[in-house]
Amino acid sequence: MANISTGAQGTIDESQLKGKSLLLPFILICSLFFLWGIAHNLDSILIPHLKKACQLNNRQSTYIDMAVFFAYFVMAIPAGMLLKRFGYKNSIIIGLVLFACGALIFVPAANTLEYGLFIGGLFIIGCGLATLETAANPYASVLGDPAKSTFRLNLAASFNGLAAIAGPLIGKLFILSGKEYTKDQMAAMTDTNRLSYLMGEASAVKLPYIILACILIAVAILFYFSNLPEIKNISKEETAGGNFFGALKHRHLSWSVVAQFFYVGAQVCVTSFFIRMAKQGAGFDEKTAADYLIAYGLLFTGGRFAGTFFLRFITSNKLLAIYAVISVVLCAVAILGKGAYVVYCLGAIGFFMSIMFPTIFALGIDGIGDDTKPGSSWLVMSIVGGAVIPYIMATVIDFSGDNIQKGYIIPLICFIVILYFGISGYKIKKTIA
Structure with missing residues (x-):
């Protein structure tokens, strides 16, 4: 999905920029575009994989999409309220922490083969993504020369496009096993062998999502200790x-x-x-x-x-x-x-x-x-x-x-x-x- 800014929500206070480079803040913002792109593109792997691991029908498998995109709908207004109350930097950190918490829920979900836990984790991930996008899009557009705002936003969005390649590659290498059985073959297995196979398939998601959660926490820490300029002077459009x-x-x-x-x-x-x-x-x-x-x-x-x-x-x-x-x-x-x-x-x-x-x-x-x-x-x-x-x-x-x-x-x-x-x-x- 493309990323859209509804327009800059203000400008950077020039007094914050004396002797400072905007390169690091912009690199950190670009990393967010890549990370939420990874989340969305891993869903394309999760749907067929969890359908197999949790023995779902097609409608049940789409709960993955429903959880993430319904979270966007639910968080549309709260994310804006968070942004207004806590500012861009803190909102980004909140979004990253939500994202990481949702990813870590995949561990108990896989251990118990509980599809409902996967859906709960994905909903929390979606809330984190909505919060990140609400803050990062306008922040990227104002992080520098106003005349180059469109260029910066498109450059940041290109990292989201890169994730459309990286996400399926990660899924292929670390999640998809290549092991597939027909209904008759599954029925012919002993209960122990069938459970072992399904648990093995579900467990394949744990390592990628644990690593993803660790990266998200690391990025949140970087944001916390980075001296990011805050956006001031609310634009005419907002008022x-x-x-x-x-x-x-x-x-x-x-x-x-x-x-x-x-x-x-x-x-x-x-x-x-x-x-x-x-x-x-x-x-x-x-x-x-x-x-x-x-x-x-x-x-x-x-x-x-x-x-x-x-x-x-x-x-x-x-x-x-x-x-x-x-x-x-x-x-x-x-x-x-x-x-x-x-x-x-x-x-x-x-x-x-x-x-x-x-x-x-x-x-x-x-x-x-x-x-x-x-x-x-x-x-x-x-x-x-x-x-x-x-x-x-x-x-x-x-x-x-x-x-x-x-x-x-x-x-x-x-x-x-x-x-x-x-x-x-x-x-x-x-x-x-």
């Missing part, structure tokens, strides 16, 4: 008017909230079921499927840079519509096809999804004046689509005899909604009465 519900009177904002809901849902669907789609549609084993998920991350990251280049020559709504059409076609091929090119289509979807989140966001808040801040809050809260849409897709899969390919009709529908937004929904019209 401007605007009404939370009244902001939806802007038709194009309302449609952008809908489009963003479906976009995040589509992206999470594609990545969450990627490995199982590669196994079922192309006949790959889970290790090979993980290699293609890494390639997906490369294409997604490359798509960001390519999209930035294309936007110099084509309007953002047109590029969004073109990418949505291509994504619909790629989904259709993935649904109807067989063989390796099914996975190639999924990888290509990553390239064409890469610009959708920031493009929908920018089009949605265009020209809404004092409603920019509440409008931005609506767009951030629409991330809850990542909790809802995958569950719908999983329901389709379960009711179609565990046919993963049929489930991809759900992201296809999502891309049709995005296509409408790129063709018509983005247009600024008279406000809704």
Whole structure:
């Protein structure tokens, strides 16, 4: 998922900068983008892995996404309150500690093979991520020359893209075992052997998440002892008017909230079921499927840079519509096809999804004046689509005899909604009465 700042929430007090370099603070901020990217991209590994380890159906496996993205929805307002009460530095430390606590819960969850504990840990991780993103995005944008704020934010976000490659690689090397048994083979095992296998699969998540928690605590300590300049002088945008519900009177904002809901849902669907789609549609084993998920991350990251280049020559709504059409076609091929090119289509979807989140966001808040801040809050809260849409897709899969390919009709529908937004929904019209 792309990272968005709703605009700088102030400026750095210049008196704090005398004789100080902003390089270390910026490096620390960049590390946050990478770390929350790791968390999100490990979820794509966790879903097929815990489905196997905890013997889940498809709908149950999507509780992983639901826990994380519902946490974003729940923390949208509290994170802003924390930021206002404790400042950027302390809010970042709180977010890192929450993140680490959630990761450490994976240890007792694996030891007891208790899926509910995994979900609880993921919800806490999601709360930590929401807090980090609320603080880090605007902080990166004001940490230096105001004229280069966009450059700094894009540079920091590139580390999030790097995590789209690193996350699946970590999952392949340390979590996925490559051991898979059919239902009949599982039924033929003795109770002792079956439990030993399932416990072994669940335990594979412990080491990566323990190491991740240790890194998070170390980074929190670095932030604690670092003399980070605090943001002062609240910007005009923050003190401007605007009404939370009244902001939806802007038709194009309302449609952008809908489009963003479906976009995040589509992206999470594609990545969450990627490995199982590669196994079922192309006949790959889970290790090979993980290699293609890494390639997906490369294409997604490359798509960001390519999209930035294309936007110099084509309007953002047109590029969004073109990418949505291509994504619909790629989904259709993935649904109807067989063989390796099914996975190639999924990888290509990553390239064409890469610009959708920031493009929908920018089009949605265009020209809404004092409603920019509440409008931005609506767009951030629409991330809850990542909790809802995958569950719908999983329901389709379960009711179609565990046919993963049929489930991809759900992201296809999502891309049709995005296509409408790129063709018509983005247009600024008279406000809704």
